[in-house]
Amino acid sequence: MEKMLNNWGIDKQRVHVILRDNAANMKKAMRDMGVPSVGCVAHSFQLCVHEGLLSQRSVTETLANARKIVGHFKHSPLAYSRLEDIQINLNMDIKRLQQDVQTRWNSSLYMLQSLLQQKRALSVFAAERTLPATLTAHQWELMNKTADVLSPFEELTRDVSRETATAADVIPAITVLRRVLSREDDDDQGIKTMKRTLLEAVEKRFADVETEPLFYIATLLDPRYKDGQVYFFTKSANLLLAKEHLIQEVAKTEGRRAVSAVPEENEAAAEPVSKAPRHEACSSLDMAFEEILQERQSQGRSVSTTSAETQVQTYLSEKNTLKKSDPLQYWKEHANMFPSMAAVATQYLSAPSSSVDSERLFSAVANVLDENRNRLKPRAGYRVRYFLGTDRIALILSSIEK
Structure with missing residues (x-):
């Protein structure tokens, strides 16, 4: 992996996350390499079904x-x-x-x-x-x-295996799956043991999904799920951790954006200005009272000058988008309103939730770059153009030849 990154000129610090399977050697390899990694959700579903149901x-x-x-x-x-x-x-x-x-x-x-x-x-x-x-x-x-x-399981596997699926789909999918498996219906006669066994396998495989930064930050940054954030997180502590971590990420991005934007002539204006006391003669209690007021005012100024928390709270208070909408299109349209959050969203929503789409890509390339096609000649396009005599066909064939 390190050799591949060096050949492509990619700094290891720029690697946001590596999507892997759930084998122990892959986990250890990514850990020894010093890069963040998460397991493929589709592969985890495979293990859950085999352990919980197909092993009976x-x-x-x-x-x-x-x-x-x-x-x-x-x-x-x-x-x-x-x-x-x-x-x-x-x-x-x-x-x-x-x-x-x-x-x-x-x-x-x-x-x-x-x-x-x-x-x-x-x-x-x-x-x-x-x-x-x-x-x-x-x-x-x-x-x-x-x-x-x-x-x-089949429906959720198709959802997380789509081309547009992101890491934000993981926590809502697991929460929905837990609710479906734990729900008792009249038609469950004879399959209660199956559902209970599958639920135990899901709890085992996805026990740490709500404490993974990639998953919980991506979930909050997806406008389709932010309205139901309280219900997607099973523990309020996990939701609080996710919000705090999101604010920290937005603040870091905002700090990097503001470093080069502050003009040098305004440095003096940013220095604290000592204020004269309200009264010329103050008792010790009055002085303590003034200190408390000044501390409170300084805290209020720090909160107001930092827009990270304001952006996050404003974004979370808005109405969520439709389930079939594109979250990346949302952040493209709201980049001016939430500039720092949009930068964080493009980073965290870039990670897919499964490796299925990449496997499809390799399968498609294998069908195109095949030994059975190694005798195609470039002059075949000219023969088709001669017989058809259509500029559009000739343009398409020229593009294919290039």
């Missing part, structure tokens, strides 16, 4: 049977053809079963959902032909309940 024996046995059934249709075109015929006869949509990948828990959810959708067709198929595994009535019910429990 009844669930693992059901998933194993479901995996065998899906694998049978994946490896037998004849079986898939017969299943499609059954779907047509039952007036069902023709859909293929999805195979799961054990390293992605949401793929297991998609496999369960695809099996539940094709339950009628699979029952007809099993009556005519032999399957490598059978699902009992209890296992079908367990699959349905497992899918219901995992649905909130």
Whole structure:
């Protein structure tokens, strides 16, 4: 990592945060390197589901049977053809079963959902032909309940894996997930143990999420969540710590901005001016009273001259924006109103909450920069332009060639 930073000419002090997985060696590597780092939220969800739910024996046995059934249709075109015929006869949509990948828990959810959708067709198929595994009535019910429990995890995983997701989405997502798992409904018969086990895994994996500066400062700086700040933080002490830390960060930014902005001729005006006492002759009590008044006035002047706290309080008192709005666009529009806070926001809201989007980027590049495309010739663009004779197509192809 240090060699990579040196090759790109990036000072280690400029590294705001490094997003990593939750392996112990990665944590130690970032700690020894001396850079701040946080774990990928999507990876933490993966660990929570595996520890809290997929490690249960009844669930693992059901998933194993479901995996065998899906694998049978994946490896037998004849079986898939017969299943499609059954779907047509039952007036069902023709859909293929999805195979799961054990390293992605949401793929297991998609496999369960695809099996539940094709339950009628699979029952007809099993009556005519032999399957490598059978699902009992209890296992079908367990699959349905497992899918219901995992649905909130899947929705939150998609939210934190979006391209526009930031570190500000972590604390609200965990708070919402805790409330959903701790809520008891009438339909929870048979899945209470699942929800309790998952809740314990979430509490274990995200125990320190509200004390991580990157997460709590980013949450306060997101205009979508600041109105519900009291409810997103489970402890008032954590919220107080977040506000104090935010004010300190804004004050530091304001101090750096003000160092070069103070003119030299005003230095004399900034010096304290001694005031004459109100009375020529004062008793000791009067003198103490005057001292208290002067201390109070000096405190009032210091608060009024420092706009960090004023900016934070004014910003937090405003109405929050819509959930689907862009927080970066908000700070772009309010940069003149909160200049120092906007600078802090661009720093803390730049960090993503998961590494999924970067993995998608590498996958997209792998599809473009592939050995199968190494025989493309630059003259192909001229042949297309000759046959089409369109300036627009020629302009696009010229851009691609460049």
